[in-house]
Amino acid sequence: METSIYAVVAFYGLAATILGAATMVVFMRNIVHSVLFLAITFIAMAGLFLSLDADFIAAVQVLVYAGAVCIMIVLGIMVIQRTDMNETNLFNKQIMAGAGLTALTVAFGAIFAGRTAWVELVAADAVPANTVDAIGALLLSKYVIPFEVAALLLLVALVGAIVLARDEEVQANADN
Amino acid sequence: MLTISLTHYVVLSALLFSIGLFGVLTKRNAVAVLICIELMLNAVNINLVAFSKYITPLDFTGQIFSIFVITVAAAEVGVGLAIIIAIYRNRLTVDLDNFDWLKW
Structure with missing residues:
Protein backbone atom coordinates (compact mmCIF):
# COMPACT_ATOMS: atom_id res chain seq x y z
CA MET A 1 0.00 0.00 0.00
CA GLU A 2 1.77 3.13 -1.18
CA THR A 3 1.27 6.38 0.69
CA SER A 4 1.87 9.92 -0.47
CA ILE A 5 4.77 11.95 0.90
CA TYR A 6 2.30 14.29 2.62
CA ALA A 7 0.76 11.40 4.56
CA VAL A 8 4.23 10.27 5.69
CA VAL A 9 5.22 13.78 6.81
CA ALA A 10 1.85 14.22 8.56
CA PHE A 11 2.21 10.89 10.39
CA TYR A 12 5.72 11.59 11.67
CA GLY A 13 4.86 15.18 12.64
CA LEU A 14 1.73 14.13 14.51
CA ALA A 15 3.47 11.15 16.13
CA ALA A 16 6.32 13.38 17.35
CA THR A 17 3.79 15.91 18.71
CA ILE A 18 1.78 13.22 20.47
CA LEU A 19 4.77 11.51 22.08
CA GLY A 20 6.50 14.79 23.01
CA ALA A 21 3.39 16.32 24.54
CA ALA A 22 2.55 13.07 26.38
CA THR A 23 6.08 13.01 27.83
CA MET A 24 5.64 16.61 28.97
CA VAL A 25 2.31 15.63 30.60
CA VAL A 26 4.16 13.12 32.75
CA PHE A 27 7.29 15.20 33.48
CA MET A 28 5.80 18.69 34.10
CA ARG A 29 6.00 19.73 37.76
CA ASN A 30 2.94 21.98 37.55
CA ILE A 31 -0.36 20.13 37.12
CA VAL A 32 -1.99 22.94 35.10
CA HIS A 33 0.83 22.76 32.54
CA SER A 34 0.30 18.99 32.40
CA VAL A 35 -3.34 19.49 31.43
CA LEU A 36 -2.30 22.03 28.77
CA PHE A 37 0.02 19.48 27.18
CA LEU A 38 -2.76 16.88 27.51
CA ALA A 39 -4.97 19.11 25.33
CA ILE A 40 -2.15 19.32 22.74
CA THR A 41 -1.88 15.52 22.77
CA PHE A 42 -5.62 15.12 22.20
CA ILE A 43 -5.73 17.60 19.30
CA ALA A 44 -2.73 15.98 17.60
CA MET A 45 -4.47 12.64 18.06
CA ALA A 46 -7.55 14.02 16.27
CA GLY A 47 -5.26 14.82 13.32
CA LEU A 48 -3.95 11.26 13.43
CA PHE A 49 -7.53 9.95 13.29
CA LEU A 50 -8.12 12.12 10.20
CA SER A 51 -5.12 10.46 8.56
CA LEU A 52 -6.72 7.08 9.42
CA ASP A 53 -9.95 7.95 7.50
CA ALA A 54 -11.91 8.27 10.76
CA ASP A 55 -13.33 11.77 10.48
CA PHE A 56 -16.21 11.16 12.89
CA ILE A 57 -13.86 9.86 15.60
CA ALA A 58 -11.62 12.89 15.02
CA ALA A 59 -14.56 15.24 15.59
CA VAL A 60 -15.63 13.32 18.70
CA GLN A 61 -12.03 13.41 19.94
CA VAL A 62 -11.88 17.21 19.70
CA LEU A 63 -15.34 17.67 21.23
CA VAL A 64 -15.15 15.16 24.09
CA TYR A 65 -11.46 15.00 24.99
CA ALA A 66 -9.96 18.37 24.02
CA GLY A 67 -13.17 20.16 24.96
CA ALA A 68 -15.01 18.47 27.79
CA VAL A 69 -12.43 16.29 29.54
CA CYS A 70 -9.64 18.91 29.65
CA ILE A 71 -11.99 21.65 30.88
CA MET A 72 -13.45 19.32 33.51
CA ILE A 73 -9.99 18.37 34.80
CA VAL A 74 -8.90 22.04 34.97
CA LEU A 75 -12.08 22.91 36.90
CA GLY A 76 -11.43 19.97 39.23
CA ILE A 77 -7.88 21.22 39.85
CA MET A 78 -9.19 24.72 40.56
CA VAL A 79 -11.58 23.26 43.17
CA ILE A 80 -8.91 21.06 44.75
CA GLN A 81 -5.62 23.02 44.82
CA ARG A 82 -5.79 25.95 47.19
CA THR A 83 -2.10 26.92 47.54
CA ASP A 84 0.11 27.92 44.61
CA MET A 85 0.40 25.53 41.68
CA ASN A 86 4.20 25.09 41.74
CA GLU A 87 5.42 21.61 42.63
CA THR A 88 1.91 20.15 42.43
CA ASN A 89 2.75 17.24 40.15
CA LEU A 90 5.75 15.39 41.57
CA PHE A 91 6.94 11.80 41.32
CA ASN A 92 6.53 9.37 44.19
CA LYS A 93 9.16 7.03 45.64
CA GLN A 94 8.38 4.15 43.25
CA ILE A 95 9.84 5.88 40.18
CA MET A 96 12.50 3.23 39.57
CA ALA A 97 10.02 0.35 40.02
CA GLY A 98 7.57 2.13 37.72
CA ALA A 99 10.25 2.66 35.07
CA GLY A 100 11.25 -1.00 35.31
CA LEU A 101 7.67 -2.24 34.96
CA THR A 102 7.10 0.10 32.01
CA ALA A 103 10.27 -1.19 30.29
CA LEU A 104 9.04 -4.75 30.89
CA THR A 105 5.68 -3.88 29.30
CA VAL A 106 7.42 -2.34 26.26
CA ALA A 107 9.65 -5.42 25.92
CA PHE A 108 6.72 -7.86 26.06
CA GLY A 109 4.76 -5.70 23.62
CA ALA A 110 7.72 -5.68 21.22
CA ILE A 111 8.13 -9.47 21.51
CA PHE A 112 4.47 -10.22 20.79
CA ALA A 113 4.27 -7.58 18.04
CA GLY A 114 7.35 -9.14 16.42
CA ARG A 115 5.71 -12.59 16.45
CA THR A 116 2.52 -11.31 14.77
CA ALA A 117 2.28 -11.56 10.99
CA TRP A 118 0.85 -8.08 10.41
CA VAL A 119 1.17 -8.25 6.61
CA GLU A 120 -1.15 -11.27 6.31
CA LEU A 121 -3.84 -9.51 8.36
CA VAL A 122 -4.08 -6.39 6.20
CA ALA A 123 -7.21 -6.29 4.04
CA ALA A 124 -7.14 -5.06 0.45
CA ASP A 125 -10.25 -2.87 0.71
CA ALA A 126 -10.16 0.86 1.32
CA VAL A 127 -12.29 2.68 3.88
CA PRO A 128 -15.46 4.12 2.27
CA ALA A 129 -15.41 7.89 1.76
CA ASN A 130 -18.51 8.50 3.91
CA THR A 131 -17.94 6.90 7.31
CA VAL A 132 -20.60 8.75 9.33
CA ASP A 133 -23.52 7.10 7.50
CA ALA A 134 -22.17 3.62 8.08
CA ILE A 135 -21.33 4.29 11.74
CA GLY A 136 -24.78 5.74 12.40
CA ALA A 137 -26.55 2.81 10.74
CA LEU A 138 -24.41 0.28 12.64
CA LEU A 139 -24.92 2.04 16.01
CA LEU A 140 -28.70 1.86 15.66
CA SER A 141 -28.90 -1.66 14.21
CA LYS A 142 -26.15 -4.11 15.11
CA MET B 1 10.73 2.43 1.74
CA LEU B 2 8.82 5.56 2.68
CA THR B 3 5.38 4.29 3.55
CA ILE B 4 3.11 4.29 6.60
CA SER B 5 1.79 0.84 7.53
CA LEU B 6 -0.21 -0.66 10.37
CA THR B 7 3.02 -1.32 12.27
CA HIS B 8 3.78 2.39 12.57
CA TYR B 9 0.47 3.03 14.31
CA VAL B 10 0.87 0.00 16.59
CA VAL B 11 4.35 1.19 17.66
CA LEU B 12 3.08 4.73 18.30
CA SER B 13 0.19 3.35 20.34
CA ALA B 14 2.51 1.10 22.38
CA LEU B 15 4.85 4.00 23.17
CA LEU B 16 1.96 6.27 24.20
CA PHE B 17 0.51 3.48 26.36
CA SER B 18 3.89 3.05 28.10
CA ILE B 19 4.16 6.79 28.79
CA GLY B 20 0.70 6.68 30.35
CA LEU B 21 1.53 3.55 32.35
CA PHE B 22 4.71 5.15 33.68
CA GLY B 23 2.72 8.20 34.79
CA VAL B 24 0.03 6.08 36.48
CA LEU B 25 2.65 4.18 38.45
CA THR B 26 4.86 7.09 39.47
CA LYS B 27 2.78 10.25 39.90
CA ARG B 28 1.87 11.49 43.36
CA ASN B 29 -1.11 13.69 42.53
CA ALA B 30 -4.40 11.80 42.12
CA VAL B 31 -5.52 14.10 39.27
CA ALA B 32 -2.25 13.40 37.42
CA VAL B 33 -2.95 9.65 37.67
CA LEU B 34 -6.40 10.30 36.15
CA ILE B 35 -4.77 12.26 33.29
CA CYS B 36 -2.33 9.42 32.60
CA ILE B 37 -5.21 6.90 32.50
CA GLU B 38 -6.71 9.11 29.77
CA LEU B 39 -3.43 8.85 27.84
CA MET B 40 -3.58 5.03 28.07
CA LEU B 41 -7.20 4.97 26.85
CA ASN B 42 -6.24 7.20 23.92
CA ALA B 43 -3.41 4.84 22.99
CA VAL B 44 -6.00 2.05 22.84
CA ASN B 45 -8.16 4.25 20.59
CA ILE B 46 -5.29 4.72 18.13
CA ASN B 47 -4.91 0.94 17.99
CA LEU B 48 -8.62 0.35 17.43
CA VAL B 49 -8.95 2.95 14.66
CA ALA B 50 -5.77 1.75 12.92
CA PHE B 51 -6.99 -1.87 13.00
CA SER B 52 -10.34 -0.64 11.69
CA LYS B 53 -8.67 1.00 8.70
CA TYR B 54 -6.18 -1.71 7.82
CA ILE B 55 -7.90 -5.00 8.79
CA THR B 56 -11.70 -4.49 8.69
CA PRO B 57 -12.20 -1.35 6.57
CA LEU B 58 -15.82 -2.18 5.64
CA ASP B 59 -17.11 -3.30 9.06
CA PHE B 60 -16.14 -0.22 11.16
CA THR B 61 -15.72 -2.48 14.20
CA GLY B 62 -12.74 -0.56 15.55
CA GLN B 63 -14.34 2.84 15.07
CA ILE B 64 -17.52 1.74 16.88
CA PHE B 65 -15.41 0.31 19.71
CA SER B 66 -13.43 3.53 20.03
CA ILE B 67 -16.70 5.49 20.31
CA PHE B 68 -17.63 3.30 23.28
CA VAL B 69 -14.14 3.70 24.78
CA ILE B 70 -14.51 7.50 24.54
CA THR B 71 -17.95 7.29 26.22
CA VAL B 72 -16.66 5.17 29.09
CA ALA B 73 -13.59 7.42 29.47
CA ALA B 74 -15.77 10.52 29.77
CA ALA B 75 -17.89 8.83 32.45
CA GLU B 76 -14.72 7.67 34.23
CA VAL B 77 -13.24 11.19 34.36
CA GLY B 78 -16.47 12.59 35.80
CA VAL B 79 -16.80 10.00 38.55
CA GLY B 80 -13.04 9.96 39.24
CA LEU B 81 -12.87 13.73 39.71
CA ALA B 82 -15.94 13.60 41.97
CA ILE B 83 -14.26 10.93 44.12
CA ILE B 84 -11.05 12.99 44.31
CA ILE B 85 -13.02 16.10 45.32
CA ALA B 86 -14.86 14.10 48.00
CA ILE B 87 -11.55 12.73 49.35
CA TYR B 88 -10.02 16.22 49.29
CA ARG B 89 -12.91 17.50 51.39
CA ASN B 90 -12.23 14.89 54.06
CA ARG B 91 -8.41 14.88 54.05
CA LEU B 92 -7.42 18.27 52.52
CA THR B 93 -4.89 16.51 50.26
CA VAL B 94 -4.80 14.82 46.86
CA ASP B 95 -1.43 13.12 47.51
CA LEU B 96 -1.92 9.40 46.86
CA ASP B 97 0.73 8.53 49.49
CA ASN B 98 -1.63 9.91 52.16
CA PHE B 99 -4.60 7.78 51.06
CA ASP B 100 -3.92 4.98 53.54
CA TRP B 101 -7.20 4.28 55.33
CA LEU B 102 -6.96 0.57 54.55
CA LYS B 103 -3.48 0.26 56.07
CA TRP B 104 -3.24 -1.30 59.50
Missing part, protein backbone atom coordinates in the same frame (compact mmCIF):
# COMPACT_ATOMS: atom_id res chain seq x y z
CA TYR A 143 -24.79 -2.26 18.15
CA VAL A 144 -28.07 -0.82 19.47
CA ILE A 145 -27.94 -2.61 22.85
CA PRO A 146 -24.38 -1.41 23.70
CA PHE A 147 -25.48 2.03 22.50
CA GLU A 148 -28.41 2.10 24.95
CA VAL A 149 -26.27 0.68 27.76
CA ALA A 150 -23.74 3.48 27.11
CA ALA A 151 -26.54 6.02 27.49
CA LEU A 152 -27.52 4.40 30.79
CA LEU A 153 -23.87 4.41 31.90
CA LEU A 154 -23.57 8.14 31.19
CA LEU A 155 -26.74 8.83 33.19
CA VAL A 156 -25.46 6.76 36.15
CA ALA A 157 -22.06 8.51 35.97
CA LEU A 158 -23.75 11.92 35.88
CA VAL A 159 -25.92 11.21 38.93
CA GLY A 160 -23.05 9.49 40.74
CA ALA A 161 -20.65 12.39 40.16
CA ILE A 162 -23.21 14.89 41.49
CA VAL A 163 -23.92 12.77 44.59
CA LEU A 164 -20.21 12.20 45.31
CA ALA A 165 -19.04 15.80 44.79
CA ARG A 166 -21.96 17.47 46.58
CA ASP A 167 -21.07 19.09 49.88
CA GLU A 168 -23.59 17.98 52.52
CA GLU A 169 -22.88 20.88 54.87
CA VAL A 170 -23.43 23.44 52.12
CA GLN A 171 -26.64 21.63 51.23
CA ALA A 172 -27.83 21.69 54.86
CA ASN A 173 -27.10 25.43 55.14
CA ALA A 174 -29.00 26.09 51.93
CA ASP A 175 -32.05 24.36 53.40
CA ASN A 176 -32.12 26.55 56.54
Whole structure:
Protein backbone atom coordinates (compact mmCIF):
# COMPACT_ATOMS: atom_id res chain seq x y z
CA MET A 1 0.00 0.00 0.00
CA GLU A 2 1.77 3.13 -1.18
CA THR A 3 1.27 6.38 0.69
CA SER A 4 1.87 9.92 -0.47
CA ILE A 5 4.77 11.95 0.90
CA TYR A 6 2.30 14.29 2.62
CA ALA A 7 0.76 11.40 4.56
CA VAL A 8 4.23 10.27 5.69
CA VAL A 9 5.22 13.78 6.81
CA ALA A 10 1.85 14.22 8.56
CA PHE A 11 2.21 10.89 10.39
CA TYR A 12 5.72 11.59 11.67
CA GLY A 13 4.86 15.18 12.64
CA LEU A 14 1.73 14.13 14.51
CA ALA A 15 3.47 11.15 16.13
CA ALA A 16 6.32 13.38 17.35
CA THR A 17 3.79 15.91 18.71
CA ILE A 18 1.78 13.22 20.47
CA LEU A 19 4.77 11.51 22.08
CA GLY A 20 6.50 14.79 23.01
CA ALA A 21 3.39 16.32 24.54
CA ALA A 22 2.55 13.07 26.38
CA THR A 23 6.08 13.01 27.83
CA MET A 24 5.64 16.61 28.97
CA VAL A 25 2.31 15.63 30.60
CA VAL A 26 4.16 13.12 32.75
CA PHE A 27 7.29 15.20 33.48
CA MET A 28 5.80 18.69 34.10
CA ARG A 29 6.00 19.73 37.76
CA ASN A 30 2.94 21.98 37.55
CA ILE A 31 -0.36 20.13 37.12
CA VAL A 32 -1.99 22.94 35.10
CA HIS A 33 0.83 22.76 32.54
CA SER A 34 0.30 18.99 32.40
CA VAL A 35 -3.34 19.49 31.43
CA LEU A 36 -2.30 22.03 28.77
CA PHE A 37 0.02 19.48 27.18
CA LEU A 38 -2.76 16.88 27.51
CA ALA A 39 -4.97 19.11 25.33
CA ILE A 40 -2.15 19.32 22.74
CA THR A 41 -1.88 15.52 22.77
CA PHE A 42 -5.62 15.12 22.20
CA ILE A 43 -5.73 17.60 19.30
CA ALA A 44 -2.73 15.98 17.60
CA MET A 45 -4.47 12.64 18.06
CA ALA A 46 -7.55 14.02 16.27
CA GLY A 47 -5.26 14.82 13.32
CA LEU A 48 -3.95 11.26 13.43
CA PHE A 49 -7.53 9.95 13.29
CA LEU A 50 -8.12 12.12 10.20
CA SER A 51 -5.12 10.46 8.56
CA LEU A 52 -6.72 7.08 9.42
CA ASP A 53 -9.95 7.95 7.50
CA ALA A 54 -11.91 8.27 10.76
CA ASP A 55 -13.33 11.77 10.48
CA PHE A 56 -16.21 11.16 12.89
CA ILE A 57 -13.86 9.86 15.60
CA ALA A 58 -11.62 12.89 15.02
CA ALA A 59 -14.56 15.24 15.59
CA VAL A 60 -15.63 13.32 18.70
CA GLN A 61 -12.03 13.41 19.94
CA VAL A 62 -11.88 17.21 19.70
CA LEU A 63 -15.34 17.67 21.23
CA VAL A 64 -15.15 15.16 24.09
CA TYR A 65 -11.46 15.00 24.99
CA ALA A 66 -9.96 18.37 24.02
CA GLY A 67 -13.17 20.16 24.96
CA ALA A 68 -15.01 18.47 27.79
CA VAL A 69 -12.43 16.29 29.54
CA CYS A 70 -9.64 18.91 29.65
CA ILE A 71 -11.99 21.65 30.88
CA MET A 72 -13.45 19.32 33.51
CA ILE A 73 -9.99 18.37 34.80
CA VAL A 74 -8.90 22.04 34.97
CA LEU A 75 -12.08 22.91 36.90
CA GLY A 76 -11.43 19.97 39.23
CA ILE A 77 -7.88 21.22 39.85
CA MET A 78 -9.19 24.72 40.56
CA VAL A 79 -11.58 23.26 43.17
CA ILE A 80 -8.91 21.06 44.75
CA GLN A 81 -5.62 23.02 44.82
CA ARG A 82 -5.79 25.95 47.19
CA THR A 83 -2.10 26.92 47.54
CA ASP A 84 0.11 27.92 44.61
CA MET A 85 0.40 25.53 41.68
CA ASN A 86 4.20 25.09 41.74
CA GLU A 87 5.42 21.61 42.63
CA THR A 88 1.91 20.15 42.43
CA ASN A 89 2.75 17.24 40.15
CA LEU A 90 5.75 15.39 41.57
CA PHE A 91 6.94 11.80 41.32
CA ASN A 92 6.53 9.37 44.19
CA LYS A 93 9.16 7.03 45.64
CA GLN A 94 8.38 4.15 43.25
CA ILE A 95 9.84 5.88 40.18
CA MET A 96 12.50 3.23 39.57
CA ALA A 97 10.02 0.35 40.02
CA GLY A 98 7.57 2.13 37.72
CA ALA A 99 10.25 2.66 35.07
CA GLY A 100 11.25 -1.00 35.31
CA LEU A 101 7.67 -2.24 34.96
CA THR A 102 7.10 0.10 32.01
CA ALA A 103 10.27 -1.19 30.29
CA LEU A 104 9.04 -4.75 30.89
CA THR A 105 5.68 -3.88 29.30
CA VAL A 106 7.42 -2.34 26.26
CA ALA A 107 9.65 -5.42 25.92
CA PHE A 108 6.72 -7.86 26.06
CA GLY A 109 4.76 -5.70 23.62
CA ALA A 110 7.72 -5.68 21.22
CA ILE A 111 8.13 -9.47 21.51
CA PHE A 112 4.47 -10.22 20.79
CA ALA A 113 4.27 -7.58 18.04
CA GLY A 114 7.35 -9.14 16.42
CA ARG A 115 5.71 -12.59 16.45
CA THR A 116 2.52 -11.31 14.77
CA ALA A 117 2.28 -11.56 10.99
CA TRP A 118 0.85 -8.08 10.41
CA VAL A 119 1.17 -8.25 6.61
CA GLU A 120 -1.15 -11.27 6.31
CA LEU A 121 -3.84 -9.51 8.36
CA VAL A 122 -4.08 -6.39 6.20
CA ALA A 123 -7.21 -6.29 4.04
CA ALA A 124 -7.14 -5.06 0.45
CA ASP A 125 -10.25 -2.87 0.71
CA ALA A 126 -10.16 0.86 1.32
CA VAL A 127 -12.29 2.68 3.88
CA PRO A 128 -15.46 4.12 2.27
CA ALA A 129 -15.41 7.89 1.76
CA ASN A 130 -18.51 8.50 3.91
CA THR A 131 -17.94 6.90 7.31
CA VAL A 132 -20.60 8.75 9.33
CA ASP A 133 -23.52 7.10 7.50
CA ALA A 134 -22.17 3.62 8.08
CA ILE A 135 -21.33 4.29 11.74
CA GLY A 136 -24.78 5.74 12.40
CA ALA A 137 -26.55 2.81 10.74
CA LEU A 138 -24.41 0.28 12.64
CA LEU A 139 -24.92 2.04 16.01
CA LEU A 140 -28.70 1.86 15.66
CA SER A 141 -28.90 -1.66 14.21
CA LYS A 142 -26.15 -4.11 15.11
CA TYR A 143 -24.79 -2.26 18.15
CA VAL A 144 -28.07 -0.82 19.47
CA ILE A 145 -27.94 -2.61 22.85
CA PRO A 146 -24.38 -1.41 23.70
CA PHE A 147 -25.48 2.03 22.50
CA GLU A 148 -28.41 2.10 24.95
CA VAL A 149 -26.27 0.68 27.76
CA ALA A 150 -23.74 3.48 27.11
CA ALA A 151 -26.54 6.02 27.49
CA LEU A 152 -27.52 4.40 30.79
CA LEU A 153 -23.87 4.41 31.90
CA LEU A 154 -23.57 8.14 31.19
CA LEU A 155 -26.74 8.83 33.19
CA VAL A 156 -25.46 6.76 36.15
CA ALA A 157 -22.06 8.51 35.97
CA LEU A 158 -23.75 11.92 35.88
CA VAL A 159 -25.92 11.21 38.93
CA GLY A 160 -23.05 9.49 40.74
CA ALA A 161 -20.65 12.39 40.16
CA ILE A 162 -23.21 14.89 41.49
CA VAL A 163 -23.92 12.77 44.59
CA LEU A 164 -20.21 12.20 45.31
CA ALA A 165 -19.04 15.80 44.79
CA ARG A 166 -21.96 17.47 46.58
CA ASP A 167 -21.07 19.09 49.88
CA GLU A 168 -23.59 17.98 52.52
CA GLU A 169 -22.88 20.88 54.87
CA VAL A 170 -23.43 23.44 52.12
CA GLN A 171 -26.64 21.63 51.23
CA ALA A 172 -27.83 21.69 54.86
CA ASN A 173 -27.10 25.43 55.14
CA ALA A 174 -29.00 26.09 51.93
CA ASP A 175 -32.05 24.36 53.40
CA ASN A 176 -32.12 26.55 56.54
CA MET B 1 10.73 2.43 1.74
CA LEU B 2 8.82 5.56 2.68
CA THR B 3 5.38 4.29 3.55
CA ILE B 4 3.11 4.29 6.60
CA SER B 5 1.79 0.84 7.53
CA LEU B 6 -0.21 -0.66 10.37
CA THR B 7 3.02 -1.32 12.27
CA HIS B 8 3.78 2.39 12.57
CA TYR B 9 0.47 3.03 14.31
CA VAL B 10 0.87 0.00 16.59
CA VAL B 11 4.35 1.19 17.66
CA LEU B 12 3.08 4.73 18.30
CA SER B 13 0.19 3.35 20.34
CA ALA B 14 2.51 1.10 22.38
CA LEU B 15 4.85 4.00 23.17
CA LEU B 16 1.96 6.27 24.20
CA PHE B 17 0.51 3.48 26.36
CA SER B 18 3.89 3.05 28.10
CA ILE B 19 4.16 6.79 28.79
CA GLY B 20 0.70 6.68 30.35
CA LEU B 21 1.53 3.55 32.35
CA PHE B 22 4.71 5.15 33.68
CA GLY B 23 2.72 8.20 34.79
CA VAL B 24 0.03 6.08 36.48
CA LEU B 25 2.65 4.18 38.45
CA THR B 26 4.86 7.09 39.47
CA LYS B 27 2.78 10.25 39.90
CA ARG B 28 1.87 11.49 43.36
CA ASN B 29 -1.11 13.69 42.53
CA ALA B 30 -4.40 11.80 42.12
CA VAL B 31 -5.52 14.10 39.27
CA ALA B 32 -2.25 13.40 37.42
CA VAL B 33 -2.95 9.65 37.67
CA LEU B 34 -6.40 10.30 36.15
CA ILE B 35 -4.77 12.26 33.29
CA CYS B 36 -2.33 9.42 32.60
CA ILE B 37 -5.21 6.90 32.50
CA GLU B 38 -6.71 9.11 29.77
CA LEU B 39 -3.43 8.85 27.84
CA MET B 40 -3.58 5.03 28.07
CA LEU B 41 -7.20 4.97 26.85
CA ASN B 42 -6.24 7.20 23.92
CA ALA B 43 -3.41 4.84 22.99
CA VAL B 44 -6.00 2.05 22.84
CA ASN B 45 -8.16 4.25 20.59
CA ILE B 46 -5.29 4.72 18.13
CA ASN B 47 -4.91 0.94 17.99
CA LEU B 48 -8.62 0.35 17.43
CA VAL B 49 -8.95 2.95 14.66
CA ALA B 50 -5.77 1.75 12.92
CA PHE B 51 -6.99 -1.87 13.00
CA SER B 52 -10.34 -0.64 11.69
CA LYS B 53 -8.67 1.00 8.70
CA TYR B 54 -6.18 -1.71 7.82
CA ILE B 55 -7.90 -5.00 8.79
CA THR B 56 -11.70 -4.49 8.69
CA PRO B 57 -12.20 -1.35 6.57
CA LEU B 58 -15.82 -2.18 5.64
CA ASP B 59 -17.11 -3.30 9.06
CA PHE B 60 -16.14 -0.22 11.16
CA THR B 61 -15.72 -2.48 14.20
CA GLY B 62 -12.74 -0.56 15.55
CA GLN B 63 -14.34 2.84 15.07
CA ILE B 64 -17.52 1.74 16.88
CA PHE B 65 -15.41 0.31 19.71
CA SER B 66 -13.43 3.53 20.03
CA ILE B 67 -16.70 5.49 20.31
CA PHE B 68 -17.63 3.30 23.28
CA VAL B 69 -14.14 3.70 24.78
CA ILE B 70 -14.51 7.50 24.54
CA THR B 71 -17.95 7.29 26.22
CA VAL B 72 -16.66 5.17 29.09
CA ALA B 73 -13.59 7.42 29.47
CA ALA B 74 -15.77 10.52 29.77
CA ALA B 75 -17.89 8.83 32.45
CA GLU B 76 -14.72 7.67 34.23
CA VAL B 77 -13.24 11.19 34.36
CA GLY B 78 -16.47 12.59 35.80
CA VAL B 79 -16.80 10.00 38.55
CA GLY B 80 -13.04 9.96 39.24
CA LEU B 81 -12.87 13.73 39.71
CA ALA B 82 -15.94 13.60 41.97
CA ILE B 83 -14.26 10.93 44.12
CA ILE B 84 -11.05 12.99 44.31
CA ILE B 85 -13.02 16.10 45.32
CA ALA B 86 -14.86 14.10 48.00
CA ILE B 87 -11.55 12.73 49.35
CA TYR B 88 -10.02 16.22 49.29
CA ARG B 89 -12.91 17.50 51.39
CA ASN B 90 -12.23 14.89 54.06
CA ARG B 91 -8.41 14.88 54.05
CA LEU B 92 -7.42 18.27 52.52
CA THR B 93 -4.89 16.51 50.26
CA VAL B 94 -4.80 14.82 46.86
CA ASP B 95 -1.43 13.12 47.51
CA LEU B 96 -1.92 9.40 46.86
CA ASP B 97 0.73 8.53 49.49
CA ASN B 98 -1.63 9.91 52.16
CA PHE B 99 -4.60 7.78 51.06
CA ASP B 100 -3.92 4.98 53.54
CA TRP B 101 -7.20 4.28 55.33
CA LEU B 102 -6.96 0.57 54.55
CA LYS B 103 -3.48 0.26 56.07
CA TRP B 104 -3.24 -1.30 59.50
